[in-house]
Amino acid sequence: MKQLLSTLLATLLLVACGASEPPERVVIVLGFDGMDPNLAARWMDEGLLPNFARLRDEGHFGPLATSNPPQSPVAWSAFATGLPAGQHGIYDFLRRDPTTHSAAYAISETRPPKTLNVFGLKVPYTGGALVNRRQGEPFWTRAEAQGHQTTTLRVPVTYPPDDVHRMLAGMGVPDLLGTQGTYTLYSTSARAGGSGNTRFRRLRLDRNGQFTTAFEGPANPSDVSQSMTVPLTIAPEGTAIRFDFDDNAFTLNEGQWSDWIRIEFGYFGVLSVSGLVRVHVNRAYPQPEFYISPIQIDPVDPAVPISSPSKYSERLTERIGLYHTIGMPEETWSLNEGDLSDDAYLEMIRTTLAEREAMYYDALDRRDSRIVTAVFVQTDRVSHMFYRGIDPEHPLHAEVSETGRNAIAWIYQEADRIVGQTRARMKPGDRLMIVSDHGFAPFRKAVHLNRALVDLGYLKLKPGQSTSAEGFAAVDWSQSRAYALGLNGVFINQSGREQFGEVAPGATQALKKNLIRDLSALKDPATGEPLIRRLFDGATLYAGNANGDAPDIVVGYHAGYRASWQTTLGGVPGTLLSPNNSKWSGDHCIDPELVPGVVFLSEPDDAPPRSIRDVGQWILGLPLGG
């Protein structure tokens, strides 16, 4: 009875709002993460990007000032909320936990689920509390408050999803292990050493070439010290690998990706957690090696909500099939580590691109939202990983294949094709805006900023130590005044704030002045060129300091340099600089003036957005009708 009533009510409301009538005009906001104005201009001039060129010629094209620091989570948060970082509270991919000085993920938090103790078993009765750390109100919820339906697809820092007409969360959605993307590599070959994002498992084939193992999933809710597992067996079929993976049987040849494989981790009676993986065979028999993607939350039966309404993720699969759900599915670490080849990686990019396109076109074709916002991150991922192909000075440039050298131009052309498809779907009166959150620059040398802080006497190592592992393992906090963590941040070891703080709050300003002076003077020993273009005082840059995560100093590197991976996690290697010998060869976490994003508009505009922070206000200023 109750149900009937609410259905009736809902129908009445729908009729009352007239939402079943297609809106007259749609504003389409298309994001291409990391699209660079210089590369876009070059390839438009060369005729590679006809649809972008048409927008430039008929509407508007210009640079779009990015956030400081110019990192995607910071910039997309500014895009959504129109707020400066000091108010939206996202300052970096990483934030520091002042009680431990260790690095934590800045974008979202999963607080542990509450559990009931039943006969000694811990049974979850609420899901974990999911918190988006971004403050402020995004333009799509403001638009909804004004009575406009909106669709928002895969915009970074939208997890957990907002309660709007339609939303699929983007960067921030974890994998089933609760991480931002842990893949598994199975190989008959030994590995030099693993990394945090990799689970390496050795294939110990029996003499018939078979191998049976238990593929590990999330922790068992009834005993968190144990992983839940599903059985995985491989056997040779010619040189191909035949997989038996939790009731899925399939055979793959070398270089082949599998379709989606659904695996179910059972943990208590009929309770189970479902996940999706894809498998790629790097090497066939006799020495097989294969990659299993991070375990995606199953959109059909999500372990945690990833969409709004929560059933949307499932309904979408009925329209476009299964798709990647993790926040950053094009996980770059596998390519960096050589656990996927350039070709396999680009194939994965093609797959995620096709998925995003399908859900985007589906949303456009429905015409039930006044604002459709969709972000494609593939431009950013390909630029990060294949900048070596267009930067002759990158240490790996010489070995990049023809495909690799053309990869960035290719993904820009794919973006252009999507623009064309969008134009084809647009009705008279619709508006199209295309933005990127930042541009790109070469990344040739990694700066060990904590090394500089040690050498300058701001950070002290324990007696007898000349270097430190990540997590500031060898740091003597009682004598340390400042430390670097994240991609652009420097923090004062401030008493009353940091657990082992030793600088009095009154002494911070003077210390920052000295730090800015000393860090500005850092030079590349090989060339004598300065490493850092500008340094910013966090106190002025981040007025408000939402979340309390703001760095005290923000480092704006020169193009070609960037904080080393060790620096981001609190490591102190032996040298100031290391050549960047990794495939992660382009970056943008430098002085924001050097890496602006782009803005394209389908119609000329007297006051186009100049900064990523202007976008939301500009959209809400359009006549949305209805």
Place this chain on the structure above:
Amino acid sequence: MKRRHPCTLPTLMLATVLAACSGEHETSRPQLVFLGVDGATWEVIKPMVEAGELPNFGQVLAEGSHGTMMTLGPQVSPVIWTTFVTGLFGRQHGILDFTYPYTPGPKVPVQSGQRLEPALWNLASDAGQSVAVVGYFASHPAEEVNGVMVTDRAIQNLSDSVYPADYLAEHQKDLNSGSSVSGRRKLFARFFDWPHRFNADQAHLASLNPAQREATSMVARRVDSNLIASEYLRRVTRFLMDRERFDLLITYFRNVDYASHSLWWYHNDDGYPDKPDPAVDALLEPVVAESYRYADDVLGEILDRMQPQDSLLIVSDHGFGSATGDYAINGPNPHRLNGNHRPDGIIAGFGPAFASGQEVAGVTILDVMPLLLKLMDLPLADDLPGTIPFDLLSPEVADRPVKTVPDYNRRNVSGGIVEVDDQAQQEALRQLRGLGYINEDFESGQRDEEFEFWQIPPNMLLEHVAGEVIFHILRDNPQVARSILRQAAASRPELARVFENYVRRIWSLLERRFPSDVLDPGKLTTFESGQAANP
């Protein structure tokens, strides 16, 4: 198969309950014997077997399976023997040389506490299997195992050299009788066709003719003292086998290596620019062959004590040849050390766990631990670089599922260095010095400082790096080979170019010893072209 069966009190009680202390062995668990013969090569063994000698090696060859062992990297015995029982490269297991520290200066012999990773005996003990370890390289001080450990320095009667400490107590005199004056004479009479005395005084030397004096100088304090040690270990091995059964018995002999270092020229003068003095040659020519006969006797005693369900694995860490050409020794007295290592050792399996009549190729020193773990039904850690040589195994063992574990989670076996008295250290070092392994002087005191692998002397570092790189190239894993070279170059920029050249040099030496189906030249070419594109 003769066997005495003493029943200790607990066994007696248990046996009484089971009413099975009857000397019947049908129900006993199979025992694995791992016999190490340092420096043994098929190039000596096979011709002797064909000539009707070495009956026990003959039986193993005829009924079991065998192959050539590839030693990659430094042909330095403690490094390789530790690789055999850890499955890891020296960089990982931490035993890098005969002596410590690895930087120039006064040194002491390496100790078990310097091993960074668990050995087979630790893993077997943890799994509740019983083990006995006899005379193993770098096993002093004795580790606490589920069984018995008699270290390589037990004959020196050092404290900590036997576990449990009193295990051999009342038997030591008997076991050590080979080093009594009469024991030595009897032992030496077998090897030396002249009245050789240990530590001979001037009067005795004066009683010898010039050829005998020269022969004496070639064997004194090296070949002869090792024979005494070998005889002790032989008796300990017999004693243990007669007294108890173990799931795993490891025993190690070094007399072939000592004799081959000192006397290869007399054994086989092919390749040398000149011939030895005929009178001296007549005395020393038989000693290397006799060392193999001695090893064959040891093998025979082991075979006699094995039961039908038991199996035996024999390995050597490297082969031998003349110290000429590529293998010439740059040292103070090359004449004294006229034999040198070769990268091809031996591996042979015998008993029901092994296949019959198989000859295998391409087994490396890294594959021995995976094989031993498989034989013991223990899990293989993911980070062991080697693989199981299935062709050596019987179908029954080969078809058992392979157990794996991500890692052993058991580092730093005993940790720390124990103090050893100066005289004993001097003696141990003198023997090593005699083999040309070390030149540095002994200095009293303990050396327990941390070491950084990448900072060891260049000649050592190059060998270790080349060994690892070549292994990974051979196993189609150029990515790891490259990452090791990159790490090496980053750690020692002054050697950056040298590393790659050294890999090529070692590869070309290996090419002269191994057929191209084992050492595919194409793999190096592919690797090098990859390197060129990836500076």
